[in-house]
Amino acid sequence: MKAIGSSEAATHFVRGLWEESPVFRQLLGMCPTLAVTAALQPALTMGVATTFVLVCSNVVVSLMRHLLQGHLRILMFTLTIAAFVTIADLLLQAYLPRMSETLGPYVPLIIVNCIIIGRAEACGSRKGIWVSFTDALGMGIGFTFGLCVLGVIREILADGAIWGYIIMPAGFEKWNVMKLPAGAFLTLGILLGLSNHFFRKK
Amino acid sequence: MNTGNIIGHLAIVFISIALVNNLVLTKFLGICPYIGVSRRIDMAFGMGCAVTFVMTLSAALTWVINNLVLMNPAVNMPYLKYIAFIMVIASMVQLVEMYVRKFFPSLYDSFGIFLPLITTNCAILGSCLFIDLWGYNFLEAIVAGFGGGLGFTLVICMMGGIRENLAWADVPQSLRGAGITLITAAIMTLAFMGFSGMIKG
Numbered sequence A: 001m002k003a004i005g006s007s008e009a010a011t012h013f014v015r016g017l018w019e020e021s022p023v024f025r026q027l028l029g030m031c032p033t034l035a036v037t038a039a040l041q042p043a044l045t046m047g048v049a050t051t052f053v054l055v056c057s058n059v060v061v062s063l064m065r066h067l068l069q070g071h072l073r074i075l076m077f078t079l080t081i082a083a084f085v086t087i088a089d090l091l092l093q094a095y096l097p098r099m100s101e102t103l104g105p106y107v108p109l110i111i112v113n114c115i116i117i118g119r120a121e122a123c124g125s126r127k128g129i130w131v132s133f134t135d136a137l138g139m140g141i142g143f144t145f146g147l148c149v150l151g152v153i154r155e156i157l158a159d160g161a162i163w164g165y166i167i168m169p170a171g172f173e174k175w176n177v178m179k180l181p182a183g184a185f186l187t188l189g190i191l192l193g194l195s196n197h198f199f200r201k202k
Numbered sequence B: 001m002n003t004g005n006i007i008g009h010l011a012i013v014f015i016s017i018a019l020v021n022n023l024v025l026t027k028f029l030g031i032c033p034y035i036g037v038s039r040r041i042d043m044a045f046g047m048g049c050a051v052t053f054v055m056t057l058s059a060a061l062t063w064v065i066n067n068l069v070l071m072n073p074a075v076n077m078p079y080l081k082y083i084a085f086i087m088v089i090a091s092m093v094q095l096v097e098m099y100v101r102k103f104f105p106s107l108y109d110s111f112g113i114f115l116p117l118i119t120t121n122c123a124i125l126g127s128c129l130f131i132d133l134w135g136y137n138f139l140e141a142i143v144a145g146f147g148g149g150l151g152f153t154l155v156i157c158m159m160g161g162i163r164e165n166l167a168w169a170d171v172p173q174s175l176r177g178a179g180i181t182l183i184t185a186a187i188m189t190l191a192f193m194g195f196s197g198m199i200k201g
Helices: A006-017 A030-035 A040-063 A072-095 A097-106 A108-112 A114-124 A129-159 A181-201 B003-020 B031-036 B041-070 B078-103 B105-119 B122-133 B138-166 B178-197
Strands: none
Touching: A006 A129, A030 A097, A030 A108, A030 A129, A030 A181, A030 B031, A040 A072, A040 A097, A040 A108, A040 A114, A040 A129, A072 A097, A072 A108, A072 A114, A072 B078, A097 A108, A097 B122, A108 A114, A108 B078, A108 B122, A114 A129, A129 A181, A181 B178, B003 B138, B003 B178, B031 B105, B031 B122, B031 B138, B031 B178, B041 B078, B041 B105, B041 B122, B041 B138, B078 B105, B078 B122, B105 B122, B122 B138, B138 B178
16 A cells, blocks of 8 residues: 655654644643653653554554444444553553552553544544554654653652652752642643643744 | 441542542543533533443443453453453443433433543543452442542532633633643642541551
8 A cells, every 4th residue: 555645644743743742732631641740750651651552553443444334433443442552551560560550540541541542533544554653653752742741840849850860959848749639730731821822922 | 247337438438539539639530521521510510410420330330340250260351351341331331321312311411412422531441440449349339439420520510610700810811721720620639638637547
């Protein structure tokens, strides 16, 4: 099957990174965004896991797009995504048990992450494999980037550290609230305001 | 174990999931409808009813599937948990929606339209997973499902009331919509932290 043209794939890829960033523009997948970004490490792990599921399921959905009709579509998307999330979860439990502990039940919640079903519906079920792949990759990296920004901010303010390495001076008073849910809501709210402002100025 | 003890214990399960470990404010479940549907109190209440209804039913069903089927030594396939949960939830909501639309049209008018929206919502799947994580028995699971839904309804209606008032306030342009809602949620979470001493141990 001929690729539609590298420019379409490239456009999809780049759009996912910033302009249609799932975290800051589309407000999708907010549940894991707020839950796992208390520090950079879990944020990055969750981002990579989500990207893995996003890319794999988008490609599989694209492969079977000609077979899906009507109501069956959503069911098949969900089944595919659930299967890949199970794989991702088992891999995490096996190779990164501590991270799996920290992320807890939020890994299976990737199944209902609106980004994945949304992209499968909007792109995977309509476009060829290569475009679906790059679209998913772009969205996934954009999502991971958004998670990491939140993770870095919250970890610096809450622990004075990044990835466990202390970087703030000794006299720094830790903002414990940043580790709590309240801090998560606050950080995301302010970041949304900032990104809205930035996009409006353009 | 007498009835008093059981009821007391269930009451603790209920308060724990509705207030202390509120699903929206402490476990980050159901954020999308929380922000999306909370613009008006009547819609918020309808959403809350739908969530409570589905959450109670799915808690019961997924508990049965998980503990009696998947964990059963004869079957022993715990890795199918996520697939089984989401399939059960999705099909059940579909069936319930058809049933309610046919036999209780007035009920359908009040919250039926939200039913498809919450199938793929993290609140439902999340609550089932947490109930599994906390290892509740069947009765506790039903109470937790119901309590989680009521807690969600409480919080989304509160947010609806606040947002109806916020519509008249002078919110900075960039923060309008989701931004100010999240900041309000942050303050609400801080307020709910006051419940954390209610349950000892």
